Amino acid sequence: DFLNAVQEIIPAFGASTDDLERCRLNGMVDCGGRHKHIYERAMLLVEQVKVSKGSPLVTCLLEGPSGSGKSAMAATVGIDSEFPYVKIISAESMIGLLESTKCAQIVKVFEDAYKSPLSIIILDDIERLLEYVAIGPRFSNLMSQALMVLLKRLPPKGKKLLVIGTTSEVGFLDSVGICDAFSVTYHVPTLKTDDAKKVMQQLNVFAEHDVDAAAEAVSDMPIKKLYMLIEMAAQGERGGAAEAIYSGSQKIKISHFFDCLQDVVRY
Amino acid sequence: DFLNAVQEIIPAFGASTDDLERCRLNGMVDCGGRHKHIYERAMLLVEQVKVSKGSPLVTCLLEGPSGSGKSAMAATVGIDSEFPYVKIISAESMIGLLESTKCAQIVKVFEDAYKSPLSIIILDDIERLLEYVAIGPRFSNLMSQALMVLLKRLPPKGKKLLVIGTTSEVGFLDSVGICDAFSVTYHVPTLKTDDAKKVMQQLNVFAEHDVDAAAEAVSDMPIKKLYMLIEMAAQGERGGAAEAIYSGSQKIKISHFFDCLQDVVRY
Amino acid sequence: DFLNAVQEIIPAFGASTDDLERCRLNGMVDCGGRHKHIYERAMLLVEQVKVSKGSPLVTCLLEGPSGSGKSAMAATVGIDSEFPYVKIISAESMIGLLESTKCAQIVKVFEDAYKSPLSIIILDDIERLLEYVAIGPRFSNLMSQALMVLLKRLPPKGKKLLVIGTTSEVGFLDSVGICDAFSVTYHVPTLKTDDAKKVMQQLNVFAEHDVDAAAEAVSDMPIKKLYMLIEMAAQGERGGAAEAIYSGSQKIKISHFFDCLQDVVRY
Amino acid sequence: DFLNAVQEIIPAFGASTDDLERCRLNGMVDCGGRHKHIYERAMLLVEQVKVSKGSPLVTCLLEGPSGSGKSAMAATVGIDSEFPYVKIISAESMIGLLESTKCAQIVKVFEDAYKSPLSIIILDDIERLLEYVAIGPRFSNLMSQALMVLLKRLPPKGKKLLVIGTTSEVGFLDSVGICDAFSVTYHVPTLKTDDAKKVMQQLNVFAEHDVDAAAEAVSDMPIKKLYMLIEMAAQGERGGAAEAIYSGSQKIKISHFFDCLQDVVRY
Amino acid sequence: DFLNAVQEIIPAFGASTDDLERCRLNGMVDCGGRHKHIYERAMLLVEQVKVSKGSPLVTCLLEGPSGSGKSAMAATVGIDSEFPYVKIISAESMIGLLESTKCAQIVKVFEDAYKSPLSIIILDDIERLLEYVAIGPRFSNLMSQALMVLLKRLPPKGKKLLVIGTTSEVGFLDSVGICDAFSVTYHVPTLKTDDAKKVMQQLNVFAEHDVDAAAEAVSDMPIKKLYMLIEMAAQGERGGAAEAIYSGSQKIKISHFFDCLQDVVRY
Amino acid sequence: DFLNAVQEIIPAFGASTDDLERCRLNGMVDCGGRHKHIYERAMLLVEQVKVSKGSPLVTCLLEGPSGSGKSAMAATVGIDSEFPYVKIISAESMIGLLESTKCAQIVKVFEDAYKSPLSIIILDDIERLLEYVAIGPRFSNLMSQALMVLLKRLPPKGKKLLVIGTTSEVGFLDSVGICDAFSVTYHVPTLKTDDAKKVMQQLNVFAEHDVDAAAEAVSDMPIKKLYMLIEMAAQGERGGAAEAIYSGSQKIKISHFFDCLQDVVRY
Ligand SMILES: Nc1ncnc2c1ncn2[C@@H]1O[C@H](COP(=O)(O)OP(=O)(O)OP(=O)(O)O)[C@@H](O)[C@H]1O
Ligand SMILES: Nc1ncnc2c1ncn2[C@@H]1O[C@H](COP(=O)(O)OP(=O)(O)OP(=O)(O)O)[C@@H](O)[C@H]1O
Ligand SMILES: Nc1ncnc2c1ncn2[C@@H]1O[C@H](COP(=O)(O)OP(=O)(O)OP(=O)(O)O)[C@@H](O)[C@H]1O
Ligand SMILES: Nc1ncnc2c1ncn2[C@@H]1O[C@H](COP(=O)(O)OP(=O)(O)OP(=O)(O)O)[C@@H](O)[C@H]1O
Ligand SMILES: Nc1ncnc2c1ncn2[C@@H]1O[C@H](COP(=O)(O)OP(=O)(O)OP(=O)(O)O)[C@@H](O)[C@H]1O
Ligand SMILES: Nc1ncnc2c1ncn2[C@@H]1O[C@H](COP(=O)(O)OP(=O)(O)OP(=O)(O)O)[C@@H](O)[C@H]1O
């Protein structure tokens, strides 16, 4: 039925699969040096898992504001690892399930990974897996206990596992004690003016003399919000402008861009 | 039986259906510039969803005081979009159901929408869907988790979805984290004196020289309360006056109007 | 069996039925101008529902201290309306039932009302329907959500409904958000000295020269407590006096009346 | 089986039954003027219920410190009323039952009472019926709601009911709102020096010259504790003295009496 | 199976049974005057229950720090009473049972006791029976309500019952209201220097000139901890010394004794 | 199935089993004097249990920061004891089980141990067995009650049992009251500079002149984190260096080591 919880993803020969690709729907653009550094470090962990004898289990947390590109980065590492078993665990496929069912499905993914010599498991949006809400606060302790144990349980002899978690609620994860269960943690940031400018130039929808002002205005915005904003602005004030802008025959009117910025940045 | 949760609404050729029309029982009058601006912006989002390639999912929240016209506005956008699939999810058809049943029904509506190339889903009175009450506060975390995931889950390739939410408890939605899950948020306001005057003139139940005083007295009142108040006053002090007033042969006595105002505005 | 929840009350030709009459066991005496004003306003709402085209649903809350006569007033309006469908929903017939059963029964009453062209539903003692208790505070959120939706859900085309609620915990109802769901609210007060005197004169159990002192002493007492007090005093200091007093052949000894007042007013 | 909840008590011709008599195991001694006054007032309520036409339901609460004689007093009123139906509802026969079972049994007692022309129901130790505990505080809201409704529900036409409640947690009952549901409340006190002296003289276990000192020392002690203390002292310092003391051939040694007082009054 | 909750203990002719004896595994040594006084007072209560006519139920609480000898004392009183029915109720035989099962088993023990002319019930470690934990705090209200009723319910005519409770959480029991349900309470203390010295001399494992220093160092230690400490020290620094020390051919090295003290007294 | 909770471990002739060995995957290196002292003391308790007549049950808690080597130490004591029955109870094999199931499995292990003349039970990561989380805080009271009783329940006559617990949340265990249930507690520390240096020299992956600087930098780090850090650094800045370093043909570049330290120590 429609609630079918864990997608099987067994990429062969380094080819990535649908689920991982969906995390980076519009491809990847260069988001600046800080994003790149994290990617490289994560790829070193991939290698460590592969060659190490002493650490059959390595765990890494990507944390940062909502929409900053954590899931896209984790998916990219998963794809580029060319490991025989790469799986993403996400709340999207577990809506409305019982805690215990979710828990069993997650355990199942780990058990499957233990059968592959080299595996990556992505725990996407951990606060959502834990059903976290700030009021209370409330969350599933069943899930948090399960994750804390799974993040420390060694795979069987000869098997190796890299776990990559993502979250935009690092403070919560910290107070639950899940942060400490990860070996390393990287902060995936919003875009600084320079990063935003780089992204805008790659998209090529602004007149050259507007790019600086536009980039300045969106400083400290996550990549996701920037994409949404540009899309809104591309419709034009009265609609109908999108095709011309994406084909390059027209540019976004900077004043309309600033209007749209008002809607996106909550007053 | 009487608890039958989600009404199927498949308007064809831009014709709106019963459920959407029920949200604007007495037709729509001009409520002033601020209401109009929000309507136009929402219609731009309709277009963005239609033409965009990069954003198959757009989400928009209408928030404002109780009775300010949010549901009527959302319904109007749904009708005017002429999309093949427009559905309203409301607590009215889910009274007394279990959390899990409600949740499954909402997921069902989204799954159905994913089958249509262009869809609109209206999440009406989100705080009521979440069974929110200020004491505690209490609410259904099952529902809030489901909504947070659904508001971010992309429709399948080639399908496009606009989600419009309404709420009069934006502070609560914010602290749960649901506000952040919407791309844009608009505030639907009460009527200022000028807006109220405009509405009164369209209804034509006051003597011309009374309209200004009446409009002044109801400043910052939501449209719903204004309608109720006029209806009460139209009965006359001793009853029996309504027919004459609605037929236009008589006007509302301004002193009685002020009396009724006392009852409606809680002392 | 003994737990049979909702009493069917279908008064014909203005004749009231048992359940409504039980709310005013000893008949109605004149309680002064403020009670009368509320009665008249409520009867205007009855007319508004009857003749209006724009407001098929009108809701009215009677709030005030325990024993001030709210239920008796609501029952009287129900009887005097001569509507074909008048029903009282009270916790008395739902003791010990599950929340969900109570909720289903209340929804049932509304569904029944939707079938009658003109209906009145009395939600008696709403805090008791919600199982409210100040410690905590605790209450049934299932019921409060159901009421909030029912108080806003429009009856089907052509049907009209007046809902009258009563409560002695208006502060609680306010903080839950149920007060806002009512169109109008009236405060049913305790008796001022003048009101009490009027009641005492109608009962004719005091010597004429004692009435003023007696009325002064019970100022701000609800009608129910006044009746209880008079009944206690009518037994006499050593018992046995009641018959003589009610037959009018003897009057209540004022000093004993004051003694009884001590017992009723908690020290 | 051993959990059989409500004892049937149908005294005939003023003869009291086992359950009521068990509440006053050692007979009743004169506890002084304040106890007597409450007894007389309660008997007036018995008469009021019997003769009144306007108040078919009278409710009375006896509150006071643990062991002050509330249950014994209520049982005595029940016995002396000579009503055809007198029943005591106590937690003793409902240990470990589910809330809902207890509730149903209590409702059953009321339903039975409604069949008798004149009835008395004793709700003994209401805080225990509600499973109250100060930490939290916790209590059964199901039971408190049931009691609040039952204490206001009128018996059917022609039937009369007196409800006597007892409690040593009047503050709790007040904050739940149960106190307000009673028409009158009496405070059953501990023994003042004079009362204690009177009791001791009736028991005749002290030397005459010791009575004053003994009574002085136990001032403000409830009757139950005083009985326990005398019983302990009657064993003598090394045991074996009880028979001689109760036969009157020996008196309690006042110094040993003071020693025992230490054990009973917690340090 | 292994969870079989209440052990039947029917000592005949003053001979004690296994369960009671297990509470004093190593026999009883003289712990000083304060322990002795409590024992004597408890034995007076045993006599009171036996001979009294007025108090068929006597209840006594032994409270004090963990390991101070409360259970051993209660077991000794039970054995020395030579009553035909002596039973100990302990959490040891009810691990993991449901509240309601535990509750039923405890009620069962009381019902059994009501069949014997003279009975003693030991409620051992009441806070453990109530599943008390300081965080929250949490505890079983079902059990606390049951105990409060059982501690006041009179046995049937002609039967007599002494209940002895033990606890190391007297503050908790007090705030629940269970302390007040006991007629008398005794505090079982830790060992003062003199008491400790007496115990050490009876065990005869120290050189005579070391006893004072050793006793001084363990002042205010409960008897249980003292036994553990001596046992640890008796192994010697490198192990292997125990046999020689217990046979008396060697004494505990005082410096090693002080080392062990460090481990037992938490830093 | 995959959730099979308690592993049977019956080492014969001092040979350790898989489960215990898995706790010390990379063998044991010398961690300095403080670790050694605890090991020796724990081995003395092993002897005490073996030879003692008075203490058939000894309980010992190892507490300290996460990764400091508690489980490895407990497993080593278990192996070196050469007891016929040594079992480790860990949350790893009980993920997602119901409280009551976990509880029953733990009781089962104790019951099994009671059948062996000499047994060791390791309660590994007690806070995880209790499902502890700091927010709230929350934990399983069923489990905490069970442990508190099991830690005090004596094995049957002639059987001896040593229980070793480990925890990194000693504060929590203390406030639950579980610490007091252990006879002795030892603190397993992080590595001081000297300890870290010793470990590094044994691993032989640094150039001699870098060891001091490296050891200084990792002061107060638990052994587990130190192993992880060295492993990361051993990959080299661009990867590919691990083999050369572990074979000894190359040393870790100290500057890269400091870089890695940044990732592990959260910023
Ligand atoms: N480097 C990139 N180039 C282009 N698009 C990107 C890049 N990184 C992320 N995106 C896009 O930005 C959007 C948000 O990214 P992503 O979902 O990875 O963010 P996130 O940090 O996981 O957000 P959330 O906290 O909401 O889960 C996605 O649509 C993704 O395709
Ligand atoms: N522009 C308008 N012209 C005429 N009537 C309107 C208009 N807008 C709203 N109304 C009417 O006002 C009433 C309240 O509007 P609506 O239900 O949309 O408000 P709302 O903001 O959704 O309120 P709530 O917070 O209670 O859900 C409805 O009866 C609706 O028909
Ligand atoms: N106008 C009146 N004349 C005579 N008796 C009245 C009048 N109004 C109320 N009573 C009587 O007073 C008593 C209390 O009235 P009622 O039950 O209506 O009060 P209430 O405000 O609903 O109280 P509660 O808050 O307890 O529900 C009833 O017995 C009723 O019959
Ligand atoms: N007037 C009296 N003469 C002799 N004994 C009395 C008298 N009143 C009460 N007692 C005895 O004192 C004891 C306590 O009385 P009772 O149980 O009525 O007190 P209570 O106030 O109901 O206590 P609790 O709050 O514990 O329920 C009983 O054993 C009862 O028999
Ligand atoms: N007088 C005594 N002589 C010798 N041993 C004693 C004596 N009293 C107690 N003990 C021993 O001390 C230990 C602790 O005693 P006991 O279990 O009675 O203490 P407790 O106060 O009940 O402790 P807890 O609060 O943990 O239940 C037991 O092993 C018991 O055998
Ligand atoms: N003396 C040692 N020599 C070598 N490796 C060790 C030593 N002690 C511990 N380790 C290793 O360090 C890691 C952590 O040790 P261990 O699991 O015992 O720590 P812990 O204190 O139980 O941690 P946690 O609090 O996370 O349970 C393990 O991989 C273990 O093999």
Ligand SMILES: [Mg+2]
């Ligand atoms: Mg993400």
Ligand SMILES: [Mg+2]
């Ligand atoms: Mg709305």
Ligand SMILES: [Mg+2]
């Ligand atoms: Mg009422």
Ligand SMILES: [Mg+2]
């Ligand atoms: Mg009583």
Ligand SMILES: [Mg+2]
């Ligand atoms: Mg004990």
Ligand SMILES: [Mg+2]
């Ligand atoms: Mg460990």
